[in-house]
Amino acid sequence: MGFVFYDLETTGISPAFDQPLQFAAIRTDDSFVEIERVNLRCRIAPHIIPSPHALIVTGVTPAQLVDPELPSLFEFTQTIMEMTERWAPATWVGFNSIRFDEEVLRQAFFQNLQPNIYATQLNGNNRLDILTAVFAVWCRNPGLMHWPTDDTGRTTFKLDRLAPANGFNAHNAHDALGDVEATIHIARIIANGDPALWSAILHNRDKQNVMATLETFRPVELVLRFGGGPPRAYVGCFCGTAAGNPTNAAFFDLEAGDPEILIQADDAALFQAVDGTPQIIRSIAANKVPSLFPIANPNPDHLRKATLIAANPAFRARVGQAMAARYVEDPAASPPPVEKQIYSGFYSKADRDLLAEFQRADWSRRRDIVGLLTDVRLRQLGRRLIAFHAPEFMSVDEAEQYKAFLRERWNAPDAPGTEWTTIASAMRAIAELRAKPGGDREILDNMAAFIGVLMRGAHHARL
Structure with a gap:
């Protein structure tokens, strides 16, 4: 059935409250022979503030975040969904993907009203995580690989050190396509070096x-x-x-x-x-x-x-x-943000059909479809998408609600429930990066200017 090796670069480390900025994938046959590759980027969604640390790691500039030549996140998710359907059946493979990339991808599908957030597990698709496979090698055949250490001398399983330590010298770390190529290299070492173990790993898909x-x-x-x-x-x-x-x-x-x-x-x-x-x-x-x-x-x-x-x-x-x-919820607790309700229930068939139409429609029809959805999560996310992409179809009250949402999201207090980057936390991160030796002042100044634009927008939204 072949593999789709993929990786995402994101605005931060929260699957629920950050977003992908880059999606890269290489489709191969069962022997890792390349069939096709893609490398996609998109703009940042209007409500998200990127983590300055994430931008430093990925090299994405504030100008790229709003580049009008790039597709929106909504269009980006449409393209990826089309690939999951066109390439099926396939095994979707990443490095630490089950815990991170897969969750980011599902959130992107959920928040952009794709009918099927489980696309990498349906239509004959399944999943595999090479980091988990590496752990199995460590326990069952440790001599198969060289094990690098971090700066403290402890064994590290991070891809940017593991791949070079095992002969992959062209690794462009923290670029999605570079990480995909490195992941294929590690998978090939396991499959060729211990076919029985690789077969057992695949069995668990x-x-x-x-x-x-x-x-x-x-x-x-x-x-x-x-x-x-x-x-x-x-x-x-x-x-x-x-x-x-x-x-x-x-x-x-x-x-x-x-x-x-x-x-x-x-x-x-x-x-x-x-x-x-x-x-x-x-x-x-x-x-x-x-x-x-x-x-x-x-x-x-x-x-x-x-x-x-x-x-x-x-x-x-x-x-x-x-x-x-262990997982009983407190009925008296306040409902979590809609992003945290992703697994709160499956969609009805009627709503799934409406979402499929939503993906094909123009924004005028999409506005009508949002009002027909029965799932309150989908209605909330749909209204958000209208605010992002077709504000001309919003009522005065809806426009005011959207401004209030941005104010509350960007100016949220430091608290355990604030899992996203706020204006204040972004400015603190920029200050921390400026205090470190060797920081690129121009990049940090551009980040500060970008956050400053948001600050002014939040101020005007109050007036």
Whole structure:
């Protein structure tokens, strides 16, 4: 089915509140022979303030952010969606993509009213993350690669050091296309150097394969990495699924706990096993390509414990309830920003059909379509898009609401819920960068001028 290796460069590190500025992809066959490549850029959306640190890393200038020759983010997402459909079926591959690039891409689809935010998982598509594969190499065949260190002497798994350490000397780091080429290089090393391991990694692309492996109740090895430490392998077995979420599997750590004790334990002790430290029962997202590997000759004690879990469906059901309880929302809490509601429910068929029409229509018709949507999230995002791209179709009240939205977003206080770059945080970042030796004064001055324009716009919006 072939691969689509891709990477995004973004305005910052928040998938919900930043946006892609560059999308690069190289489509290959199963042997990594290139078939096609694309390299796209877009303008910044009107409500987003870019992180100065992100601009320094990517080399994007304020002038490029508003270049009228570049497509809008809305048009950018339309082009990428067309590729996901034209290239299907394919495996979409990145480096740390499951945790970051994929989430950024989904948010871009969501916030720009694409009907299918899960495009890289449907129409025969699936996903793979080479960073997760690298962790598996570290644990299962460490001699396959050279392991670079960072400035403190600790092993680093960052692509900009890992690729050069393993023979990729043309790496243009922090450019999306350069990162794509480096990712292909690392994937080729794994596939050619350990075909059996690569085959096992590919097997986990399919959530049905993952669940089938788990539901044998045989001990398996799960490779994970936490914090800044090295990856490690955990031996465990299937222990049920979270209530209401069949792709969220429970993994009982057979070295950390004894199921015979927990089967007799009360609900509080069981919840501690799921949510406490050390964590005896872990969560595996079967649809996020976990590094899960069968064990040919399991330890007899591990087999005994796994057999006990297999024979106790009531215990597995209790585990599922404990896992679900970790994510119970406070009904009295204020609703989160619409960006954080991306997974709050699937669209109705009627709304999906309207969104498909929205993508093809002109802005006059799009204004009408927004009023027909039943999902409140989509209506809010649709009104935002009208404000961005067709303000002439806004009422006076809607225009005032849009100005208020910009004021509140740009001038939000420093608080845990403020996950986006504000005017104040951007100016602080520029000051920090100016204080560092070797900073490019012209670039920083241009950034400050760009933020200054936004500050004046926020001031006028109050008048």
